[in-house]
Amino acid sequence: xxxxxxxxxxxxxxxxxxxxxxxxxxxxxxxxxxxxxxxxxxxxxxxxxxxxxxxxxxxxxxxxxxxxxxxxxxxxxxxxxxxxxxxxxxxxxxxxxxxxxxxxxxxxxxxxxxxxxxxxxxxxxxxxxxxxxxxxxxxxxxxxxxxxxxxxxxxxxxxxxxxxxxxxxxxxxxxxxxxxxxxxxxxxxxxx
Amino acid sequence: xxxxxxxxxxxxxxxxxxxxxxxxxxxxxxxxxxxxxxxxxxxxxxxxxxxxxxxxxxxxxxxxxxxxxxxxxxxxxxxxxxxxxxxxxxxxxxxxxxxxxxxxxxxxxxxxxxxxxxxxxxxxxxxxxxxxxxxxxxxxxxxxxxxxxxxxxxxxxxxxxxxxxxxxxxxxxxxxxxxxxxxxxxxxxxxxxxxxxxxxxxxxxxxxxxxxxxx
Numbered sequence: 001x002x003x004x005x006x007x008x009x010x011x012x013x014x015x016x017x018x019x020x021x022x023x024x025x026x027x028x029x030x031x032x033x034x035x036x037x038x039x040x041x042x043x044x045x046x047x048x049x050x051x052x053x054x055x056x057x058x059x060x061x062x063x064x065x066x067x068x069x070x071x072x073x074x075x076x077x078x079x080x081x082x083x084x085x086x087x088x089x090x091x092x093x094x095x096x097x098x099x100x101x102x103x104x105x106x107x108x109x110x111x112x113x114x115x116x117x118x119x120x121x122x123x124x125x126x127x128x129x130x131x132x133x134x135x136x137x138x139x140x141x142x143x144x145x146x147x148x149x150x151x152x153x154x155x156x157x158x159x160x161x162x163x164x165x166x167x168x169x170x171x172x173x174x175x176x177x178x179x180x181x182x183x184x185x186x187x188x189x190x191x192x
Numbered sequence: 193x194x195x196x197x198x199x200x201x202x203x204x205x206x207x208x209x210x211x212x213x214x215x216x217x218x219x220x221x222x223x224x225x226x227x228x229x230x231x232x233x234x235x236x237x238x239x240x241x242x243x244x245x246x247x248x249x250x251x252x253x254x255x256x257x258x259x260x261x262x263x264x265x266x267x268x269x270x271x272x273x274x275x276x277x278x279x280x281x282x283x284x285x286x287x288x289x290x291x292x293x294x295x296x297x298x299x300x301x302x303x304x305x306x307x308x309x310x311x312x313x314x315x316x317x318x319x320x321x322x323x324x325x326x327x328x329x330x331x332x333x334x335x336x337x338x339x340x341x342x343x344x345x346x347x348x349x350x351x352x353x354x355x356x357x358x359x360x361x362x363x364x365x366x367x368x369x370x371x372x373x374x375x376x377x378x379x380x381x382x383x384x385x386x387x388x389x390x391x392x393x394x395x396x397x398x399x400x401x402x403x404x405x406x407x
Contacts, residue, residue, distance in 0.1 A: 006272050014264055021259040025236065029252040032240050056246045068245070 037168055038177075040068040041184050043089040046096050046159075048152035049073040057150060058187070063180035066169075071150075088167040088181040091138055091188060093157035097127055104134040105165040105173050112136055115161075115182070115189055127160040135160030138188045146188045161188050202352060202360035205334040206287045214281040221274040225266055232262025276312075283312050283331070283357075290354035296364050300346040301339060305332045315339060317358065320346045330358040 007014070034040075041063070045054075054071040062069065074084070085103055092100055113120045115136050120126065127135035139145030139159040153159065163170050163181060171179025235258040243251035298320040305315050313332035318325075328351070330338050338361055341347065348364035 006268065010267070010271060013267060017263045017267060018260045021263060022256055025252065025256045025259055028240060029243065029248065029255070032243050033248055052245065052248075059245055 035068040037086060039066060040070060041066055041089075041169060041180060042070045042072065042083070042087040043091060043184065043188075044072050044074055044076070044084055044087050045091040045151055046074050046093055046100075047154065050150040051076070054147055054150035057147060058184065061187070063183045065178060066180055069184065085164070086166050086168075087164050088169050089185055089188070090162040090164065091151075091159055092135070092162060093154055093159050094127065094141075095157060097135060097160055097162070098129070100162075101129055101134060103164055103166075104162040105167070105170060107133045107136070107163065107173070109133065111173065115185060119190065124158060127162070135162040136189060137161075138190075161185055202350065202362040203337065204360045205331060205338075206284055206359050208288055210284055211281070211288075214277060214284060218274065218277045218281060221269065221277055225269050225274055228262055228266050228269065232258055232266070235262070279311050280333070287354050287357060287359050292359065293353045294350070295353055296348070296350040298346050298348045299328070299342065299351075301342050301344075302327070314357075317342075326356075328353065328356050328358055 041058075043058075049071060051071050051073060055069055058069040058071060072083075072087075076083075087103075090100065090103065097104075109120075112126055112133050116125055120136070122137075124140070125137045126133050127137075137158060138161045139153060139157075141156055141158045145151060145153045145159055163173055163185070165174060167174050167181050168176045169178050169181035170176045171182060236255040239251040239255035239258070299317050300320045302316045302318045305313050307313050308329070314329040315332055315335055315338075317328040317330055319328065335358070338358065341349075341361075341363075349361050350364050351358050352360035
Protein backbone atom coordinates (compact mmCIF):
# COMPACT_ATOMS: atom_id res chain seq x y z
CA UNK A 1 0.00 0.00 0.00
CA UNK A 2 2.77 2.41 0.99
CA UNK A 3 4.71 1.34 -2.09
CA UNK A 4 1.73 2.13 -4.35
CA UNK A 5 1.23 5.48 -2.67
CA UNK A 6 4.88 6.33 -3.21
CA UNK A 7 4.72 5.31 -6.87
CA UNK A 8 1.57 7.31 -7.54
CA UNK A 9 3.08 10.38 -5.88
CA UNK A 10 5.98 10.25 -8.35
CA UNK A 11 4.11 8.87 -11.36
CA UNK A 12 4.91 11.87 -13.54
CA UNK A 13 8.64 11.27 -12.98
CA UNK A 14 8.39 7.62 -13.98
CA UNK A 15 6.39 8.41 -17.12
CA UNK A 16 8.87 11.09 -18.10
CA UNK A 17 11.78 8.71 -17.54
CA UNK A 18 10.13 6.04 -19.70
CA UNK A 19 9.65 8.57 -22.48
CA UNK A 20 13.24 9.75 -22.27
CA UNK A 21 14.51 6.16 -22.30
CA UNK A 22 12.54 5.24 -25.40
CA UNK A 23 13.59 8.34 -27.34
CA UNK A 24 17.22 8.23 -26.27
CA UNK A 25 17.89 4.54 -26.96
CA UNK A 26 15.91 4.57 -30.18
CA UNK A 27 18.19 7.39 -31.33
CA UNK A 28 21.32 5.52 -30.19
CA UNK A 29 20.26 2.37 -32.05
CA UNK A 30 19.51 4.37 -35.17
CA UNK A 31 23.18 5.30 -35.14
CA UNK A 32 24.29 1.78 -34.19
CA UNK A 33 22.19 0.42 -37.04
CA UNK A 34 23.99 2.59 -39.56
CA UNK A 35 27.48 2.99 -40.91
CA UNK A 36 29.26 5.55 -43.08
CA UNK A 37 28.78 5.05 -46.80
CA UNK A 38 32.38 3.85 -47.11
CA UNK A 39 31.68 0.96 -44.76
CA UNK A 40 28.36 -0.28 -46.07
CA UNK A 41 26.86 -1.69 -49.26
CA UNK A 42 23.28 -0.85 -50.14
CA UNK A 43 21.04 -2.46 -52.75
CA UNK A 44 17.57 -1.25 -53.65
CA UNK A 45 15.11 -3.78 -55.02
CA UNK A 46 11.94 -2.94 -56.90
CA UNK A 47 9.02 -4.85 -55.37
CA UNK A 48 8.26 -6.56 -52.07
CA UNK A 49 11.40 -7.42 -50.08
CA UNK A 50 11.98 -8.92 -46.64
CA UNK A 51 14.64 -6.35 -45.95
CA UNK A 52 15.98 -7.62 -42.65
CA UNK A 53 16.09 -11.29 -43.71
CA UNK A 54 17.83 -10.44 -46.98
CA UNK A 55 20.32 -8.15 -45.22
CA UNK A 56 21.15 -10.94 -42.74
CA UNK A 57 21.60 -13.38 -45.62
CA UNK A 58 23.86 -11.01 -47.56
CA UNK A 59 25.97 -10.25 -44.47
CA UNK A 60 26.92 -13.91 -44.21
CA UNK A 61 29.53 -13.18 -46.89
CA UNK A 62 30.77 -9.72 -46.01
CA UNK A 63 33.38 -8.27 -48.35
CA UNK A 64 36.56 -7.04 -46.69
CA UNK A 65 36.37 -3.52 -45.32
CA UNK A 66 32.58 -3.59 -45.26
CA UNK A 67 30.74 -3.49 -41.93
CA UNK A 68 27.16 -3.64 -43.09
CA UNK A 69 25.02 -4.71 -46.06
CA UNK A 70 21.55 -3.31 -46.35
CA UNK A 71 18.79 -4.38 -48.74
CA UNK A 72 15.83 -2.04 -49.16
CA UNK A 73 12.68 -1.94 -51.16
CA UNK A 74 12.05 1.13 -53.26
CA UNK A 75 9.14 1.74 -50.86
CA UNK A 76 11.76 2.45 -48.16
CA UNK A 77 12.32 5.87 -49.70
CA UNK A 78 9.84 8.01 -47.78
CA UNK A 79 11.43 11.34 -46.93
CA UNK A 80 13.55 11.89 -49.95
CA UNK A 81 15.69 10.15 -52.52
CA UNK A 82 19.02 10.77 -50.76
CA UNK A 83 19.75 7.21 -49.77
CA UNK A 84 18.31 5.85 -53.01
CA UNK A 85 20.68 7.87 -55.16
CA UNK A 86 23.79 7.02 -53.14
CA UNK A 87 23.07 3.29 -53.02
CA UNK A 88 25.42 0.85 -54.75
CA UNK A 89 23.15 -1.51 -56.68
CA UNK A 90 19.60 -1.62 -58.01
CA UNK A 91 17.55 -4.68 -58.94
CA UNK A 92 14.74 -3.45 -61.17
CA UNK A 93 12.25 -5.19 -63.47
CA UNK A 94 12.50 -4.37 -67.14
CA UNK A 95 9.22 -2.44 -67.23
CA UNK A 96 10.40 -0.02 -64.52
CA UNK A 97 14.03 0.39 -65.56
CA UNK A 98 13.51 3.34 -67.87
CA UNK A 99 11.89 5.40 -65.13
CA UNK A 100 14.87 4.90 -62.79
CA UNK A 101 17.61 5.11 -65.37
CA UNK A 102 18.90 8.53 -64.25
CA UNK A 103 20.61 6.83 -61.30
CA UNK A 104 22.30 4.07 -63.34
CA UNK A 105 25.97 4.00 -64.21
CA UNK A 106 26.84 2.96 -67.75
CA UNK A 107 28.80 -0.31 -68.13
CA UNK A 108 31.43 -1.19 -70.66
CA UNK A 109 31.04 -4.44 -72.59
CA UNK A 110 34.09 -5.76 -70.76
CA UNK A 111 32.49 -5.12 -67.38
CA UNK A 112 29.26 -6.76 -68.55
CA UNK A 113 31.20 -9.76 -69.78
CA UNK A 114 33.10 -10.05 -66.53
CA UNK A 115 29.80 -10.14 -64.68
CA UNK A 116 27.82 -12.52 -66.89
CA UNK A 117 30.51 -14.48 -68.62
CA UNK A 118 29.43 -16.15 -71.86
CA UNK A 119 25.76 -15.44 -71.23
CA UNK A 120 26.43 -11.73 -71.78
CA UNK A 121 26.03 -12.44 -75.51
CA UNK A 122 22.52 -13.92 -75.10
CA UNK A 123 19.53 -11.95 -76.22
CA UNK A 124 18.09 -9.83 -73.48
CA UNK A 125 21.08 -10.36 -71.19
CA UNK A 126 21.90 -6.66 -71.19
CA UNK A 127 19.70 -3.62 -70.61
CA UNK A 128 20.57 -0.76 -72.89
CA UNK A 129 19.42 2.75 -73.38
CA UNK A 130 20.43 4.80 -76.42
CA UNK A 131 22.90 2.05 -77.26
CA UNK A 132 24.66 2.25 -73.90
CA UNK A 133 24.76 -0.76 -71.57
CA UNK A 134 23.45 -0.03 -68.08
CA UNK A 135 22.21 -3.29 -66.63
CA UNK A 136 22.89 -7.04 -66.64
CA UNK A 137 20.20 -9.71 -66.37
CA UNK A 138 19.67 -11.18 -62.89
CA UNK A 139 16.42 -13.03 -63.57
CA UNK A 140 14.81 -14.02 -66.82
CA UNK A 141 11.06 -13.78 -67.36
CA UNK A 142 9.50 -17.04 -66.27
CA UNK A 143 12.65 -18.08 -64.46
CA UNK A 144 13.76 -17.92 -60.86
CA UNK A 145 15.79 -15.09 -59.43
CA UNK A 146 18.38 -14.75 -56.66
CA UNK A 147 17.18 -14.98 -53.06
CA UNK A 148 13.62 -16.02 -54.00
CA UNK A 149 12.63 -16.46 -50.34
CA UNK A 150 13.32 -12.85 -49.51
CA UNK A 151 12.38 -11.10 -52.80
CA UNK A 152 8.86 -11.14 -54.26
CA UNK A 153 9.55 -11.27 -57.99
CA UNK A 154 7.01 -10.68 -60.69
CA UNK A 155 7.35 -14.03 -62.49
CA UNK A 156 6.53 -12.51 -65.87
CA UNK A 157 9.25 -9.88 -65.67
CA UNK A 158 12.95 -9.89 -66.46
CA UNK A 159 15.01 -8.29 -63.69
CA UNK A 160 18.23 -6.40 -64.30
CA UNK A 161 21.00 -5.41 -61.95
CA UNK A 162 22.32 -1.87 -62.23
CA UNK A 163 25.21 0.01 -60.60
CA UNK A 164 24.63 3.42 -59.09
CA UNK A 165 26.52 6.29 -60.68
CA UNK A 166 27.19 7.63 -57.17
CA UNK A 167 28.40 4.35 -55.62
CA UNK A 168 31.65 4.56 -53.63
CA UNK A 169 32.24 0.85 -54.10
CA UNK A 170 32.02 0.49 -57.87
CA UNK A 171 35.74 0.58 -58.57
CA UNK A 172 36.73 2.02 -61.95
CA UNK A 173 33.10 2.57 -62.96
CA UNK A 174 32.76 5.52 -60.61
CA UNK A 175 36.43 6.12 -59.71
CA UNK A 176 35.62 4.64 -56.31
CA UNK A 177 38.28 3.49 -53.82
CA UNK A 178 37.08 -0.11 -53.79
CA UNK A 179 35.09 -2.50 -55.94
CA UNK A 180 33.18 -4.43 -53.30
CA UNK A 181 29.92 -3.63 -55.13
CA UNK A 182 31.04 -6.13 -57.77
CA UNK A 183 31.39 -8.83 -55.12
CA UNK A 184 27.82 -8.16 -53.99
CA UNK A 185 26.58 -7.95 -57.58
CA UNK A 186 27.92 -11.43 -58.42
CA UNK A 187 25.70 -12.90 -55.68
CA UNK A 188 22.66 -11.64 -57.62
CA UNK A 189 23.82 -12.92 -60.98
CA UNK A 190 23.74 -16.41 -62.37
CA UNK A 191 26.93 -18.37 -61.82
CA UNK A 192 29.31 -17.89 -64.70
CA UNK B 193 21.59 20.51 38.11
CA UNK B 194 17.90 21.21 37.75
CA UNK B 195 17.99 20.75 34.01
CA UNK B 196 19.98 17.53 34.30
CA UNK B 197 17.47 16.03 36.68
CA UNK B 198 14.65 17.14 34.41
CA UNK B 199 16.38 15.61 31.40
CA UNK B 200 17.05 12.34 33.20
CA UNK B 201 13.35 11.84 33.81
CA UNK B 202 12.43 12.66 30.23
CA UNK B 203 12.06 10.20 27.37
CA UNK B 204 14.77 11.19 24.89
CA UNK B 205 13.78 10.89 21.24
CA UNK B 206 17.24 11.41 19.77
CA UNK B 207 20.55 9.74 20.57
CA UNK B 208 24.05 10.25 19.25
CA UNK B 209 24.41 6.48 19.02
CA UNK B 210 22.07 6.50 16.04
CA UNK B 211 24.44 8.52 13.89
CA UNK B 212 26.80 5.69 12.88
CA UNK B 213 23.79 3.44 12.24
CA UNK B 214 22.19 5.99 9.94
CA UNK B 215 25.48 6.74 8.24
CA UNK B 216 26.00 3.05 7.52
CA UNK B 217 22.46 2.79 6.20
CA UNK B 218 23.00 5.80 3.96
CA UNK B 219 26.23 4.33 2.58
CA UNK B 220 24.48 1.02 1.91
CA UNK B 221 21.56 2.63 0.13
CA UNK B 222 23.81 4.87 -1.91
CA UNK B 223 25.80 1.80 -2.95
CA UNK B 224 22.58 0.05 -4.01
CA UNK B 225 21.53 3.07 -6.10
CA UNK B 226 24.91 3.37 -7.77
CA UNK B 227 25.14 -0.37 -8.38
CA UNK B 228 21.69 -0.44 -9.96
CA UNK B 229 22.53 2.51 -12.18
CA UNK B 230 25.83 0.89 -13.17
CA UNK B 231 24.25 -2.44 -13.99
CA UNK B 232 21.52 -0.77 -16.04
CA UNK B 233 24.04 1.23 -18.02
CA UNK B 234 26.22 -1.84 -18.52
CA UNK B 235 23.28 -3.83 -19.88
CA UNK B 236 22.35 -1.05 -22.30
CA UNK B 237 25.92 -0.62 -23.52
CA UNK B 238 26.26 -4.40 -23.92
CA UNK B 239 23.11 -4.41 -26.04
CA UNK B 240 24.63 -1.73 -28.27
CA UNK B 241 27.87 -3.66 -28.67
CA UNK B 242 26.20 -7.01 -29.30
CA UNK B 243 23.65 -5.67 -31.78
CA UNK B 244 23.83 -6.89 -35.35
CA UNK B 245 21.43 -6.94 -38.26
CA UNK B 246 19.75 -10.15 -37.13
CA UNK B 247 19.10 -9.15 -33.52
CA UNK B 248 18.84 -5.35 -33.76
CA UNK B 249 15.19 -5.18 -32.71
CA UNK B 250 15.75 -7.53 -29.79
CA UNK B 251 18.79 -5.60 -28.56
CA UNK B 252 16.99 -2.29 -28.91
CA UNK B 253 13.98 -3.58 -27.00
CA UNK B 254 16.21 -5.02 -24.30
CA UNK B 255 18.13 -1.77 -23.92
CA UNK B 256 14.96 0.28 -23.69
CA UNK B 257 13.38 -2.16 -21.23
CA UNK B 258 16.49 -2.29 -19.04
CA UNK B 259 16.78 1.49 -19.09
CA UNK B 260 13.16 1.98 -18.07
CA UNK B 261 13.09 -0.66 -15.33
CA UNK B 262 16.55 0.16 -14.00
CA UNK B 263 15.77 3.84 -14.04
CA UNK B 264 12.53 3.33 -12.15
CA UNK B 265 14.33 1.27 -9.53
CA UNK B 266 17.03 3.91 -9.08
CA UNK B 267 14.51 6.75 -8.95
CA UNK B 268 12.36 4.97 -6.36
CA UNK B 269 15.29 3.84 -4.23
CA UNK B 270 16.88 7.28 -4.29
CA UNK B 271 13.70 9.14 -3.44
CA UNK B 272 12.14 6.84 -0.85
CA UNK B 273 15.16 5.13 0.67
CA UNK B 274 18.35 7.11 0.23
CA UNK B 275 16.94 10.62 0.59
CA UNK B 276 14.78 9.51 3.53
CA UNK B 277 17.91 8.29 5.32
CA UNK B 278 19.82 11.48 4.47
CA UNK B 279 17.01 13.66 5.74
CA UNK B 280 16.77 11.58 8.90
CA UNK B 281 20.52 11.89 9.47
CA UNK B 282 20.54 15.64 8.86
CA UNK B 283 17.57 16.07 11.14
CA UNK B 284 19.21 13.96 13.87
CA UNK B 285 22.37 16.06 13.73
CA UNK B 286 20.35 19.28 13.89
CA UNK B 287 18.45 18.04 16.91
CA UNK B 288 21.59 16.90 18.74
CA UNK B 289 23.55 20.05 17.94
CA UNK B 290 20.75 22.60 18.23
CA UNK B 291 19.98 24.97 21.09
CA UNK B 292 17.64 23.30 23.51
CA UNK B 293 14.70 24.99 25.16
CA UNK B 294 12.32 23.54 27.72
CA UNK B 295 8.60 24.01 27.82
CA UNK B 296 5.72 22.66 29.86
CA UNK B 297 2.17 22.88 28.64
CA UNK B 298 -0.96 21.17 27.48
CA UNK B 299 -0.50 19.68 24.01
CA UNK B 300 -2.70 17.99 21.46
CA UNK B 301 -2.05 16.28 18.14
CA UNK B 302 -3.64 18.34 15.38
CA UNK B 303 -4.03 15.83 12.61
CA UNK B 304 -2.45 13.45 10.17
CA UNK B 305 1.28 13.27 9.79
CA UNK B 306 2.87 15.43 7.15
CA UNK B 307 6.23 15.63 5.44
CA UNK B 308 8.27 18.75 5.90
CA UNK B 309 9.77 19.64 2.52
CA UNK B 310 13.20 18.05 2.07
CA UNK B 311 12.97 16.68 5.59
CA UNK B 312 11.23 14.07 7.67
CA UNK B 313 7.71 12.92 8.40
CA UNK B 314 6.25 14.59 11.48
CA UNK B 315 3.11 14.83 13.57
CA UNK B 316 2.06 18.43 14.21
CA UNK B 317 1.38 19.17 17.88
CA UNK B 318 -0.54 22.20 19.09
CA UNK B 319 -0.09 23.87 22.42
CA UNK B 320 -3.68 23.76 23.58
CA UNK B 321 -3.53 26.46 26.20
CA UNK B 322 -0.89 28.75 24.80
CA UNK B 323 -1.29 32.47 25.09
CA UNK B 324 -0.08 32.72 21.51
CA UNK B 325 -0.90 29.92 19.00
CA UNK B 326 2.11 27.67 18.64
CA UNK B 327 2.73 24.60 16.56
CA UNK B 328 5.36 22.04 17.51
CA UNK B 329 6.46 18.92 15.69
CA UNK B 330 7.38 15.42 16.75
CA UNK B 331 9.11 12.96 14.45
CA UNK B 332 6.61 10.42 13.12
CA UNK B 333 9.15 7.60 13.38
CA UNK B 334 10.40 8.42 16.86
CA UNK B 335 7.23 9.81 18.35
CA UNK B 336 4.96 6.75 18.35
CA UNK B 337 5.07 6.47 22.14
CA UNK B 338 4.42 10.23 22.37
CA UNK B 339 1.46 9.87 20.06
CA UNK B 340 0.05 6.97 22.06
CA UNK B 341 0.53 8.89 25.32
CA UNK B 342 -1.59 11.72 23.95
CA UNK B 343 -4.21 9.44 22.49
CA UNK B 344 -6.88 11.59 20.90
CA UNK B 345 -6.93 14.28 23.56
CA UNK B 346 -4.87 16.84 25.41
CA UNK B 347 -2.17 16.18 27.94
CA UNK B 348 0.09 18.31 30.05
CA UNK B 349 3.70 17.49 29.21
CA UNK B 350 7.15 18.79 29.96
CA UNK B 351 9.12 18.93 26.75
CA UNK B 352 12.55 19.75 25.45
CA UNK B 353 12.56 21.55 22.11
CA UNK B 354 15.02 22.29 19.34
CA UNK B 355 13.64 24.61 16.65
CA UNK B 356 10.06 23.69 17.59
CA UNK B 357 10.83 19.95 17.35
CA UNK B 358 10.16 17.91 20.47
CA UNK B 359 13.39 16.13 21.36
CA UNK B 360 12.39 14.83 24.80
CA UNK B 361 9.21 14.72 26.87
CA UNK B 362 7.71 13.51 30.09
CA UNK B 363 4.43 13.72 31.96
CA UNK B 364 4.22 17.18 33.43
CA UNK B 365 3.51 16.03 37.00
CA UNK B 366 6.62 13.86 37.05
CA UNK B 367 8.66 16.71 35.65
CA UNK B 368 7.40 19.13 38.24
CA UNK B 369 8.18 16.68 41.03
CA UNK B 370 11.71 16.39 39.71
CA UNK B 371 11.95 20.14 39.56
CA UNK B 372 10.64 20.45 43.15
CA UNK B 373 13.13 17.82 44.30
CA UNK B 374 15.96 19.85 42.83
CA UNK B 375 14.89 22.86 44.89
CA UNK B 376 13.91 25.12 41.98
CA UNK B 377 10.53 26.10 40.68
CA UNK B 378 9.09 26.70 37.23
CA UNK B 379 8.32 30.20 36.07
CA UNK B 380 5.62 31.47 33.82
CA UNK B 381 7.37 33.26 30.94
CA UNK B 382 4.36 35.28 29.85
CA UNK B 383 3.74 36.67 33.30
CA UNK B 384 7.35 36.70 34.42
CA UNK B 385 7.71 40.42 34.72
CA UNK B 386 4.34 40.98 36.39
CA UNK B 387 4.89 38.14 38.82
CA UNK B 388 8.32 39.38 39.63
CA UNK B 389 6.85 42.78 40.27
CA UNK B 390 4.15 41.25 42.42
CA UNK B 391 6.63 38.97 44.17
CA UNK B 392 8.94 41.85 44.86
CA UNK B 393 6.11 43.82 46.26
CA UNK B 394 5.23 40.91 48.56
CA UNK B 395 8.86 40.27 49.31
CA UNK B 396 8.90 36.71 47.73
CA UNK B 397 11.04 37.02 44.53
CA UNK B 398 11.59 33.80 42.58
CA UNK B 399 14.78 32.99 40.76
CA UNK B 400 14.34 32.39 37.02
CA UNK B 401 15.34 28.97 35.59
CA UNK B 402 17.47 29.39 32.44
CA UNK B 403 15.45 28.88 29.22
CA UNK B 404 12.35 27.54 30.93
CA UNK B 405 8.83 28.41 29.95
CA UNK B 406 5.60 27.37 31.55
CA UNK B 407 2.51 28.05 29.48
